[in-house]
Amino acid sequence: MVIDMRSQLARTATDLIERDPNVAVVLAEISVDRFERAMAIAPDRVINVGIMEQTLVGVAAGFAMEGFHAIAHTMAPFLVERPFEQVKVDFGYQGLGGTLASVGAPYDYGTEGGTHHSPGDVGVVLTVPNTDVLVPGCAAELDRLLRATYADGRLTYLRASVAQNDVAFEVGRGRLDVVRRGSRATVVVVGPLLTRTLAACEGLDVSVLYTASIAPFDAAGLAAAAGPDPLVIVIEPFYGGTLLPALADALRHVPSRFASVGVPRRFITSYGTPEEHDRELGMDVAGIRRRVVAALEPG
Amino acid sequence: MTTRAGLDHVRELMALATGDEKHDESSTSTLDALWVLYDRVLRVDPNAPKDEARDRFILSKGHGPSAYYAVLAAKGFFPEDLLAGFLEFGNPLGSHPDRNQVPGVEASTGSLGHGLALAVGSALALRARGATDQRVVVLCGDAELNEGSNWESILLAPYLNLTNLTLLVIDNHSSSIPMGPWEPRLGSFGWDVLVVDGHDHEQLFGGLSERPSGRPNAVVADIPEGEW
Numbered sequence: 001m002v003i004d005m006r007s008q009l010a011r012t013a014t015d016l017i018e019r020d021p022n023v024a025v026v027l028a029e030i031s032v033d034r035f036e037r038a039m040a041i042a043p044d045r046v047i048n049v050g051i052m053e054q055t056l057v058g059v060a061a062g063f064a065m066e067g068f069h070a071i072a073h074t075m076a077p078f079l080v081e082r083p084f085e086q087v088k089v090d091f092g093y094q095g096l097g098g099t100l101a102s103v104g105a106p107y108d109y110g111t112e113g114g115t116h117h118s119p120g121d122v123g124v125v126l127t128v129p130n131t132d133v134l135v136p137g138c139a140a141e142l143d144r145l146l147r148a149t150y151a152d153g154r155l156t157y158l159r160a161s162v163a164q165n166d167v168a169f170e171v172g173r174g175r176l177d178v179v180r181r182g183s184r185a186t187v188v189v190v191g192p193l194l195t196r197t198l199a200a201c202e203g204l205d206v207s208v209l210y211t212a213s214i215a216p217f218d219a220a221g222l223a224a225a226a227g228p229d230p231l232v233i234v235i236e237p238f239y240g241g242t243l244l245p246a247l248a249d250a251l252r253h254v255p256s257r258f259a260s261v262g263v264p265r266r267f268i269t270s271y272g273t274p275e276e277h278d279r280e281l282g283m284d285v286a287g288i289r290r291r292v293v294a295a296l297e298p299g
Numbered sequence: 300m301t302t303r304a305g306l307d308h309v310r311e312l313m314a315l316a317t318g319d320e321k322h323d324e325s326s327t328s329t330l331d332a333l334w335v336l337y338d339r340v341l342r343v344d345p346n347a348p349k350d351e352a353r354d355r356f357i358l359s360k361g362h363g364p365s366a367y368y369a370v371l372a373a374k375g376f377f378p379e380d381l382l383a384g385f386l387e388f389g390n391p392l393g394s395h396p397d398r399n400q401v402p403g404v405e406a407s408t409g410s411l412g413h414g415l416a417l418a419v420g421s422a423l424a425l426r427a428r429g430a431t432d433q434r435v436v437v438l439c440g441d442a443e444l445n446e447g448s449n450w451e452s453i454l455l456a457p458y459l460n461l462t463n464l465t466l467l468v469i470d471n472h473s474s475s476i477p478m479g480p481w482e483p484r485l486g487s488f489g490w491d492v493l494v495v496d497g498h499d500h501e502q503l504f505g506g507l508s509e510r511p512s513g514r515p516n517a518v519v520a521d522i523p524e525g526e527w
Binding site (some may be wrong): 024026042044045047049050052054055057058059060061062063064065066067068070085086089090093094095 | 398399405406407410412413415416417418419420421422423424425426427428447448451452454455458459
């Protein structure tokens with residue numbers, strides 16, 4: 001049975017709570033039912049602050065000030081957009097490590113409307129210097145990334161989603177994997193979009209690279225895989241173009257062309273399942289194929 | 300008794316820190332409370348500013364920190380001559396305190412409405428470590444308490460029974476919206492509330508020394524308009 005990323009987050013965090021007395025979890029009502037066991041194990045270190053997201057982040061930073069490895073968790077728009085100044089100042093400016101673990105981006109709560117969507121979350125977090133951004137492609141990758149980074153002293157945004165890939169990679173901070181090789185373009189796929197991108201690229205002569213690490217990004221790995229005069233097409237589960245500055249920097253020494261297949265930069269006003277939004281926004285298999293093929297055509 | 304001679308020296312140090320006159324009232328309003336805290340209440344060691352056993356103090360409002368800097372310098376956390384370079388490029392003493400640059404500063408503040416949640420987290424962390432004797436004191440201004448984020452934490456702290464947390468409000472009546480009366484407002488959220496004369500050292504000492512059982516406490520230091 002495939003476990004969803006949100007449940008995996010709670011499971012892994014609970015295990016860390018049990019093993020490491022320096023771990024603290026701060027919640028804001030969301031996922032409280034999944035953390036019942038953790039609360040029973042360590043009621044002083046697993047705190048539900050209620051529906052107060054500025055305090056969620058501030059309290060987590062307070063734990064971090066005292067040397068705890070704090071994990072703050074709620075839905076993406078309420079974790080990094082609503083309390084952005086707490087993320088920027090309380091963690092970022094103060095130089096504190098911790099994990100901001102979200103669910104729901106970019107539009108997993110598809111029937112809830114634009115207030116609950118967050119395709120801009122990664123772009124927002126990337127404005128905070130020295131922050132890592134990790135986007136796992138499945139529950140096993142989330143488990144691996146959380147265990148590897150929760151105590152590394154850095155601020156990490158860990159983004160869980162409903163969509164998952166069929167296979168797990170040996171993901172890590174700053175890691176980029178070559179999935180298949182081709183000659184016409186290099187397709188860089190982020191997190192949970194790999195399975196559908198491989199299907200979309202069926203029969204296309206393109207390389208496919210996979211990463212769950214947006215920041216840091218493996219610039220050297222991309223440069224080595226892309227070769228001279230590359231066309232790089234990035235498949236992004238957030239606003240299109242978010243990763244382009246990192247790609248351009250990675251390939252600054254060679255003439256390069258770029259295209260983005262990401263969530264269009266507009267408010268999503270329709271209601272429906274994530275799959276329905278994928279279809280409307282060109283993020284399903286057919287949409288990704290159409291956009292990749294368009295990028296391959298001579299300008 | 301408070302060491303008045305020591306406070307006179309702090310005033311001399313404050314006089315060195317020029318250039319932030321727009322925040323003079325913010326700074327002088329906090330002076331007596333800060334002096335009483337560092338002279339008689341907080342258990343802190345300037346030779347070991349990160350000592351695990353210390354009490355924590357967070358200047359939440361951040362604004363007008365010259366009194367804070369002067370008290371820290373007078374107590375030996377950093378050389379007094381740094382005050383003369385206040386706000387100058389390369390000097391660590393800026394218009395808002397930075398925990399990574401100034402010994403003794405627990406939190407980098409200046410964005411209003413952040414310190415109380417940090418203090419709640421710090422108090423929770425100390426409790427989780429089993430530290431029953433240490434305390435966290437956070438200073439907020441009356442106008443800073445306009446910020447809604449504070450009221451999240453004001454609601455939360457009594458719910459979590461944070462008896463190791465003290466909210467020190469400097470009410471210098473700078474808020475456009477009058478924030479009192481304090482007893483019924485904070486008391487209705489579950490805080491133990493005491494309003495004292497913000498210039499009276501014995502009242503400040505009594506209020507800040509008290510540790511009511513079962514709930515967090517708020518000490519409101521009243522500074523009448525014009526008596527900053």
